[in-house]
Amino acid sequence: MTRITLAGGIGTTMAALSRILAGPGIRIRVLITDSYHGQNTYGDESVEFIRLDVQDAGSLKAAFQDTERACLWTGAHADHAGLDQAFVDAASLAGATFLVNVRDNAWACARDMLDRQPQDVLGRTRIHSTGHWIVTTLVCPSIYMESIFALATAWVPLGHWGGTAGNGRAGLVDRLDVLTAMACILREGPERHGEKVYYLTGPAAVSMGYIADYLSQSLDHRVTYRYRTDEEQQQIYRDAGWSPKAIAQIVAMEKSIRLGLAAKTTDDLTALIGRPAKSVIEWITEHRADFIAFAQPTLEKPALF
Helix, strand or coil: EEEEEEEEHHHHHHHHHHHHHCCCCCEEEEEECCCCCHCCCCCCCEEHHHCCCCCHHHHHHHHHHCCEEEHHHHHHHHCCHHHCCCCCCCCHHHHEEEEEECCCCCHHHHHHHCCCCCHHEEEEEEEECCCCCCEEEEEEEEEEEHHHHHHHHHHHHHHEEEECCCCCECCCEEHHHHHHHHHHHHHHHHHHCCCCCEEECCCCCCCCCHHHHHHCCCCCCCCCCCCCCHHHHHHHHHHHCCCCCHHHHHHHHHHHHHHHCCCCCCCHHHHHHCCCCCCCHHHHHHHHHHCCCCCCCCCCCCCCC
């Protein structure tokens, strides 16, 4: 029996990964730190949900008890470094031997990391392991397609889609592809994936203008991505009722696209999942109806933030 603990990500992401990962010979524990209530409805006896206080070292160590492999998903929290250290220390002290550290979104894995050696990138996590050896794998997904299209589906029907990304490009990646790759790494373990760094991207880097052109073809009417300044775009989001936190996250994402921080692509995802990574065109084709239905942009924050 392989025991795997998932920690750090938003509840919906952890629950989705659990569904893909679950299977014979695997026991999964999901540590929840947000308001997600999936543990009440999931209904799979092989998956255990535990809510915990990340400030309580004792409860953290107990939460990782009997864990062989741990997945720490950072990116959904403001204090990445503190959360990283707390979870890694707890996992290593509890005896986990394999840690998969997911750094969500391209700008969390600065572009120059793509040219660095794995031992340099992994060094920070090892320092946090309090002297207990733990084999580490680092996974850096690019910007999720769903994050971009959550905005597009809200504003395209209204004719007001736009932002601050300019002509920048990004290797947008499908969320399900990333979760499938994560499940593969956790199942196959450190023998195959230990001490490696994976950069998960889509097959090509695309601009918002490219997406708008393909949407125009798919929807049979002209779709335009309107270039705006930071202040202009933030005012639109404020007028729509979005929270300051959500606005800051969107602005950071769009800035990373504008500066080219998410433009590089790799074959890592295809190698892990054994098939081509989903393209933007495939995603739009599958979700065409989402861009046709009327959408009122009053969401508290877009999906996957």
